[in-house]
Amino acid sequence: MIGLLAAAALRRHPARTVLAVLGVAVAAALLLDMVMLATGMRESFRRFLLVQGFDLRIAPKGTLPMDTEATIGDADGLLRTLRANPDIAVATPVLGAQLHVIERGRTVTSFAVGIDPATQADYVLEAGVSPGHADWMVANAAFLAATHARLGDTLDVAAGFDPQLRVYTGRRRLVLGGRARFLYTAADEPVAALPIATLQAMGGPERADRVSLVLARVREGADADRVAAWVDRHVPRVSTLSTNVALRQVDERMGYFRQLGLILGAVSLAVGFLLVATLVTVSVNERVGEIAVMRAIGVRRRRIVQQIVLEGLWLTLVGAILGLALGLVTARQLNAILSDFPGLPSTFHFFLFQPVAAWRSLGLLVACGALAGAYPAWRAAILPIAGTLRREAIA
């Protein structure tokens, strides 16, 4: 019966109830978006780092992975050292360089990664096959579009361009064997991958036996941070970044995003709270006579409180459910806009839907709705019955 009365109170002014629900929905949508933004970037970055299961990124001393053009010398020695550690299950080298595709007098410049095809973690093959021998390469759709090449074509490619002498240090004819989606580069950036030995050879003496980065996966059960420290101790010319440390750095650098999200989320909660509290208070003020009569005929204070809190909860719950749907739609749109930012990997998202974030938002809103109903409910529960009926009679 209390539920029936709460629903009846909300139905009494349908337009007002609908407007309040829409207001709560907007606040809920903003809250969800802010929660998704605050937690989504970090989670997206974590997934981004762990997408291929590599725990360690070993870069030239004092640099971040692929952040500069610096390379690590004696790559074979480094790999031997790493592979000698029983806690390192896999170590795969990566060399980054510019690759020029020369076609009928036209040159298309792209980014290329030299990889070990057996252990590489840079791309997912979408069509064709991975490099099977030294003169084989794969590329992404943007590369195919820019070069007008098709799978199976043989391309004239060069690397190590010297702008003063206007010559390349290495030039090869490579077979385009596969189309791949690259995980760490922007979706619209032309990228190719070829065996690291080929790219090193094309880069001339400056690239011989050098790598930009080594990705390492630690053995199951091993502590990645301890292994990272071990690498830094044994190979002083490198800096090793574990996923945990990278995430801590991301947390530090993106802290302001989280703060922004938290502040805007708190504002949206406050708006929802005030909206529901105002509406329920107005509604209670309009029916103090009815409430006094209910008390007079024997309805307990607790029931009055339950009914009014329930009104607040229903407003909030319906608004929140609508708002969560609205929040998902707006988050998708905002994510699409922000993801168009140049240079961002296609696998990176600003707004990431996580069920726990939705539940958290819903929980916060429901708690807010209950609190918003609590004040008018308390006021209604302590109404003096006789005095209220007398005032109503005079009115």
Added chain:
Amino acid sequence: MAAQPAPTPGAARAPVVSVRGLRRDYPMGDEIVRALRGVSFDIGAGEHVAIVGPSGCGKSTLLNLLGVIDRPTAGEVRIQGRDVGGLPDREATAFRLRHIGFVFQRFYLMPMLSARENVELPMAEAGVPAAARAARARELLAYVGLADRERHRPAQLSGGEQQRVAIARALANRPTLLLADEPTGELDAATGGEVIALFQRLREDGTTLVVVTHDDALARAAGRVIQMRDGGIVGR
């Protein structure tokens, strides 16, 4: 010591209501308004009593004290032998639910509930199972002549019909005492007559009924009339 009035006719029949030296003062700014000045009377089981008097004489204050929705400044109200004047809120609420039925001048039905749901409300609060309270509500609506209106909302009923639904609601938990405050005050003569007829029927069925009214016809229908003036009883 204030003189106590002689026992009233109701006292001879094991009083349901016994009021002794009842006073109610209201603070009004720096002054004290003495709404009731030591009222005493008894009401027997099955009696129909009308309380009449000019506006502001303390009729409604007396009814509120009988209905346990207000507390006396001094004196005693006993209903079925229980002193109800000083009950804490929780016990007073439970007492009202089980023993008191209220009928108000403005009906005060819940506007979004049907007639039947309005009648069920006190029973739901008393924990009566849904099927039993629906059956009782139908029975009561039939009793007040509204069997065919159970699904109607208050706005779809006339004033007289609304007041009859309110009477059915007041009877829902089989109260010891039915209290009505100006029950015909908002009704025209014809519909007021319907309510008076219903009260006469209630009286015949043995309901103990106290009505505060300005309506002479309603007062005449009562078995006993208590006349009030300036917070005291001036005639019976």
